[in-house]
Every structure is written in C-alpha cells, then in structure tokens.
C-alpha cells in the first residue's frame with residue numbers, strides 16, 4: 001500500500017479521493033513577505049481562504065495539493081491549521097517553482113545539497129512542524145528554457161523521487177526534451193512526473209505533448225479557470241473553450257489516463273492582488289458541468305480527479321517515505 005504525506009500525517013493513497021493536484025493556499029514572489037504594503041493579518045488570510053476551501057469540500061473535494069514549494073510563501077503550520085479547519089487533506093511540496101524563484105542560499109547549492117534538502121522535507125519534516133512534504137515541485141524559469149539552476153533542481157528532484165517515492169510536478173511543460181533527458185539520465189520513470197501548465201495560454205505551440213506522453217510523462221491541464229473571458233485576465237490566460245477542447249481531445253482519443261486536472265488557484269495571494277474571479281471551485285462550478293454537457297460520463301470525471309491522481313502517487317518501488325509508515 002502506498003502512503004502519501006499530508007501536512008497532518010500519512011494517509012493511504014486510496015484515501016486521497018477527489019484531488020486537485022496543483023493549487024496554492026498562498027503564493028507570492030520571494031521577498032513579498034518583506035513588502036509591508038501587502039501584509040495581511042492571520043485573520044485576513046483565514047477569511048480569504050477558509051470559505052473557498054469549505055465550498056470545495058462541500059462540493060466533494062477531499063485533497064488539496066499545494067504546489068507552492070520553498071521560497072514562494074509556503075507555511076506549514078498555517079496549512080496544518082487549515083487542514084484542521086476544513087477537513088481537507090493538504091499535501092505540501094518541497095522543491096521550487098523554478099530556478100528564478102530559488103533564493104541565493106538555494107540557487108548556489110549543489111545537486112547533492114538540494115537532494116538532501118528535498119529528502120529531509122519528505123522523510124523527516126519541514127522545520128519542527130511535524131509536517132512532511134508529499135510531492136516535489138520543479139519548474140522552468142521565465143524565458144521558456146531550462147536554466148542550469150533549473151536543471152540542478154530537476155536532477156535533485158529525480159534523486160529525491162527515486163529515494164522516497166514522491167512524485168514530481170513541474171511549473172511549465174515547455175523545453176520538455178531537455179527535462180526528459182535529465183530525468184531519464186537520473187533513472188527516473190517519467191510516469192512519476194506531471195508536466196504542468198501544458199494548457200496555459202502562453203505555452204501553446206511550445207509544449208511537445210507527444211514527446212512527453214511517449215516518454216511516459218503526464219500532461220497537466222492545471223490552469224483551468226484562467227480564462228481570457230475574465231474581467232482582468234492574467235498574461236497566461238486562454239480562451240475558455242480553447243482550453244476545454246484541448247482537454248477533450250485527450251478524452252475523445254482514449255488518453256484520459258495521461259492527464260491530470262487542476263485550477264492553480266491562489267486562495268490568498270501574497271504581494272499581489274491575485275486574479276479576481278478565479279478560485280479552485282471553478283473545477284466543480286464550471287469545468288465538471290462543461291464536461292457533463294459534452295457527454296463525459298461520471299466514470300471519466302472520477303478517473304481524472306481520483307483514479308489518475310491515485311495512480312500518480314502510487315509507486316511500486318520500496319521507498320523510505322512509505323516504509324516509515326508513521
């Protein structure tokens with residue numbers, strides 16, 4: 001039985017249930033915590049976050065994967081209190097959104113140092129919170145090309161994944177061939193990797209989806225709701241129907257097992273206003289109704305949010321994360 005670390009302790013993979021694989025409780029650029037104009041009291045943060053997550057739970061959501069990682073506002077004690085208040089399983093990430101959000105201390109670290117750091121957070125814990133990471137985050141720096149630092153982080157992530165069984169999610173699926181080469185060189189099966197944001201507006205034409213799928217990787221449709229139809233859409237936005245039809249091509253061609261779906265919502269943005277009108281609940285309030293209207297059956301919807309997620313977390317290799325079992 002594979003076990004997965006939530007911030008409150010490990011659970012069986014079968015207990016994950018309906019999961020959004022790429023979300024943020026609070027996300028901001030490194031340093032935003034020093035910008036006093038954006039400071040929020042704990043009460044303000046709860047007020048912005050808890051109602052959205054309670055709605056998610058009321059709709060049937062069970063697990064929230066926080067893809068924030070080190071340096072972008074990750075706060076384990078706070079996540080633990082939110083898990084307690086909402087009843088959701090919250091999974092925290094070790095790793096980085098990308099080399100360009102890794103602060104100097106990490107940016108100058110070796111692959112070996114980063115590997116040890118990730119394994120420590122996955123098996124011993126994050127600080128003294130008692131909470132452990134359950135997933136590893138990596139990503140492509142701005143510019144659509146993996147930098148040398150991005151690649152050190154990818155290699156460290158691959159080693160930590162092999163050592164612990166934790167899967168990897170990426171920020172951006174561009175420059176996939178370079179990522180695949182590095183990950184395969186480290187001996188990591190690509191089924192352990194979700195290439196995220198393959199569905200966003202700015203990545204279109206830059207993602208080798210066939211290359212990812214044929215190498216065994218998974219495709220992230222994980223920016224649902226960042227629609228150009230929003231009153232003030234972000235630069236990575238995309239027309240709602242275009243993104244939807246992109247996903248439907250996978251479902252219609254019998255490749256539903258290759259994709260994972262999420263909203264990449266930011267419950268309480270740090271150092272910026274966030275994107276108005278976008279929450280994790282887009283999944284239940286817009287996407288699932290859209291899927292049903294297009295004739296997608298409940299079994300396929302369950303596969304996207306339950307079966308594929310369980311499969312992504314399931315590892316056949318013995319690992320320290322699971323053998324600890326406590």
Ligand SMILES: [Zn+2]
Pocket residue numbers: 022023024067264
């Ligand atoms: Zn994200």
